[in-house]
Amino acid sequence: MKKLLLFISLFLLLALNYEPATAKAKYNDVNSEHIQTFIKDFLDRRTSSLTEAPKSHSLLKSSNGMIQESEAIFKNEITALAELELRKDVLKDWGESYTHHITEVNINSVEAKDDTLVVDIEEYTELYYKKITGEEPEYTAFVSDRQFYFEKTPTGEWKLISQRLVNPYGPVPINEPAGVTKEEMNSALELINTLNTKVDKEIRLMDSLKTASIPGIQATFNHTKARDYALKYWKNYNSKYRKFDNDCTNFYKPSNGCRRMDACKWFLS
Numbered sequence: 001m002k003k004l005l006l007f008i009s010l011f012l013l014l015a016l017n018y019e020p021a022t023a024k025a026k027y028n029d030v031n032s033e034h035i036q037t038f039i040k041d042f043l044d045r046r047t048s049s050l051t052e053a054p055k056s057h058s059l060l061k062s063s064n065g066m067i068q069e070s071e072a073i074f075k076n077e078i079t080a081l082a083e084l085e086l087r088k089d090v091l092k093d094w095g096e097s098y099t100h101h102i103t104e105v106n107i108n109s110v111e112a113k114d115d116t117l118v119v120d121i122e123e124y125t126e127l128y129y130k131k132i133t134g135e136e137p138e139y140t141a142f143v144s145d146r147q148f149y150f151e152k153t154p155t156g157e158w159k160l161i162s163q164r165l166v167n168p169y170g171p172v173p174i175n176e177p178a179g180v181t182k183e184e185m186n187s188a189l190e191l192i193n194t195l196n197t198k199v200d201k202e203i204r205l206m207d208s209l210k211t212a213s214i215p216g217i218q219a220t221f222n223h224t225k226a227r228d229y230a231l232k233y234w235k236n237y238n239s240k241y242r243k244f245d246n247d248c249t250n251f252y253k254p255s256n257g258c259r260r261m262d263a264c265k266w267f268l269s
Helices: 002-016 032-048 069-093 181-192 197-210 221-232 260-268
Strands: 067-071 098-111 115-129 139-152 158-165
Touching: 002 139, 032 067, 032 069, 032 115, 032 139, 032 158, 069 158, 069 181, 098 197
Parallel strands: 067 158
Antiparallel strands: 098 115, 115 139, 139 158
């Protein structure tokens, strides 16, 4: 009986102190929570440049001081933030403004090798509209996959050396600088103004702003991922996106007069 009680006590002690490896995998004095928070701060700094929220531009460091961005990255980010601030001003001139944002960062994988860390993450960001005309939705949202590359310094800290979009083709996230000037932004928005319907303007506004006047931009379509997405969400909405009452793209909804299998069969082929 005493052995059984001892076993149970030991089991409970281990259970209470158990942490999943994916949640707090340790890399010397840094764990995945430190990395996740640091990356979120990096993306928050960018996205806040698009909103009316107060801004502070300083070299990023983790709370324990063991992760920071390199001087080269910080210098590049100052230029990037200036472009995003300009993008915010141009959008405001054309009647679109954001009050604040919410960003979530999920780590997909961490590859640790020698003195390097390669971190793949998924960013989910919501930008909340300022009510200018009163017809704005509550927010707009996007998802992006990114990769962050860290190197360990001789003194033991981890420095962010580079970061990139994992899939850089097609329209980029609104918080990703593209080297577009104010004149090019306004030209893109003037192009939007020539579209015939308000719906087209709303759909194409941000994509045109981000892609117009960028030489060599490409768009790709992943047939397998489109099929997988359709199979996953053909009946139930993806909760990361807004739900519309009269959504003709929801091919399951009988009131639309859409035939589900006809709409689906191209994805399933």
